[in-house]
Amino acid sequence: MSAFSGYYPYTAGPNDAPPIPLTPQQLALAYHHFQFMQQNTMPPPPPPPPQAPVIDPALQVRDPNTNTQRLEALERKVRDLKAEKRVNSSPEARSSKRRKKSDAYLLRDAKGLSVKQEEVRKQLMKKMKTELMTLTGMARDANSESDSDSESSSAPPARPSRSVMSFDFNENIDHPTNTKVIDRAAELIWKEQHDPKADTFSLLHKDVKFTLADIASFGKTNFRTWKRSWKAETDTAAAAKRARQEAKGRQTHEKKIFEAKPTQSTSGVQERHKKDPAFILETDWMSDEISGPDTDDEAKKDIHRKLLVEAAKLTPEQESQPLWERVRPGFQTTEMTEIKDDLDGICEEQKRTQKKKSRPVVQRLNLGNLHSRTLPARCGLL
DNA sequence: GCGTAGTGTGTTCCAGCCCC
DNA sequence: GGGGCTGGAACACACTACGC
Structure with missing residues (x-):
């Protein structure tokens, strides 16, 4: 505590009055603030004031000189603050103040950094x-x-x-x-x-x-x-939204693959069908695969699985490998189904002819089933 | 074992909007 | 004008499976 026996509320300047000693309560409070600044932790509440002052204030001798000095110091401070306010109210000062505020950040924005x-x-x-x-x-x-x-x-x-x-x-x-x-x-x-x-x-x-x-x-x-x-x-709504975003992300990925590896190219599809297949890749149209029937009936699931295994012509050893069914929307036109089958063919051909063999993607099979999900807004385009 | 592709997840950036 | 929020896109990273 001895280190704080000379603690004063401000640093004395050349024009300032001599430092005024603090009361024990003020000193204790100052010590807590100092601790807070040193340790960067929330200080515990300051200790309660003593039940009775050591010296009855009524009996304390008031030094008229000290009070005058205190008053003069306060008046000087008021004058300084008023002068500062006048300077700050000028347009130049206002703009520099604004600049100062934006200068609070140096690395926040990634743009323009070395x-x-x-x-x-x-x-x-x-x-x-x-x-x-x-x-x-x-x-x-x-x-x-x-x-x-x-x-x-x-x-x-x-x-x-x-x-x-x-x-x-x-x-x-x-x-x-x-x-x-x-x-x-x-x-x-x-x-x-x-x-x-x-x-x-x-x-x-x-x-x-x-x-x-x-x-x-x-x-x-x-x-x-x-x-x-x-x-x-x-939040279920937010979760659904996020799922839609992720699905869109996958479609963008597929689109990039098509654009990056145009072997037969989508232009071939365009020639055959007289339609630009690009928009199919831009929308929800590509998500036709399902991993299983939408039912809790295990027997139905088993039957469905057997049909997929048969269609994929898997050997008994291969039966455990994953398979997806390609289920086209019921509202979809025959023309669009043909375009999509054409694009799928390109994709599979690219996989087969790839020099570097990659991990096989899950096989997708068409059992001829259709689903009746909601009609997308852009369905009228084809 | 290493390199690579596919996939999923998390993070970062940015633009647009709103509010103060 | 600045800060906060949001959504979308890009990017980074981890993990897995596979071929060599």
């Missing part, structure tokens, strides 16, 4: 993610994982374990519960990495500047990602 900045940015993102996972208990061994990214040899000493906090995904990012976690993680990383001379510093480039706000913004991105996943798991 290679060094990009590397440090990625490192900080990874650290922030690990820190958040550690704080929220999402990763038990995140500490060992956190610094495995190319700096294992110079890894900082492991921090003592921290208490588990948690996100509230029902709330937004600016909810106190969530900001508390992000701020805490950002402060920890900032404390470790902002000073290149510190033992804990482990970034690739010492000369790349970044801000606390940068680190926090990376944490916010993580939060949104996790919230999105959480929502997809808990």
Whole structure:
């Protein structure tokens, strides 16, 4: 406590009045604030004031000189604040203030960064993610994982374990519960990495500047990602939406394969059918395969499986391999069915002629069944 | 064992929108 | 104008199975 016996509320300037000694209560409060700044932890509530003051205030001798000095110091402060306000209200100051606000971020946006900045940015993102996972208990061994990214040899000493906090995904990012976690993680990383001379510093480039706000913004991105996943798991509507997105992603992938390997090319299909097959690849039309009948009846499933095995002409040894049925929509025109069969043929031919043999894809068989799912909006195009 | 393709999942980036 | 949210797309990564 002796180190704080000379603690004053501000640093004295040349024009300031001499420092005013603090009361024991003020001193105790200041000590707690100092502890908070030192340890980056929430301080425990300040100790309750003593039941009775050591000296009855009524009996204390008031020093008229000290009170005058205090008053003068306050008046000076008011004058300074008014002067500062006048300067800040000018248009130039307003724009510089705006600039200053946007300057709070140096690495948040990936655009326009140098290679060094990009590397440090990625490192900080990874650290922030690990820190958040550690704080929220999402990763038990995140500490060992956190610094495995190319700096294992110079890894900082492991921090003592921290208490588990948690996100509230029902709330937004600016909810106190969530900001508390992000701020805490950002402060920890900032404390470790902002000073290149510190033992804990482990970034690739010492000369790349970044801000606390940068680190926090990376944490916010993580939060949104996790919230999105959480929502997809808990909200059925969101889950359905996500499934649609994933299906679309697979279709895009198939489209790319066709575009990248035009052996017979889709133009051949176009010539034969006088239709551009491209739009089939752009929509939901390609998803015709099912892995089994939509029923809980095991007997029906067995019969269906036997039909598929027969159609695939599998040997008894091959019977256990997966098979899919290709079920065309009932509303689909014959013309469209032919185009799709043509495209499937190209795909299978590409597989057969591939120099490099790859893992066989699941065999798809046509048993002639049709399904009656909802008619897509674009069905009138063919 | 190694390299590669297929597949699934998670992450990051970006644009557009809304609100303050 | 800046920050937050959302959705879509691109990208990264891990895993598996296969051929050589």
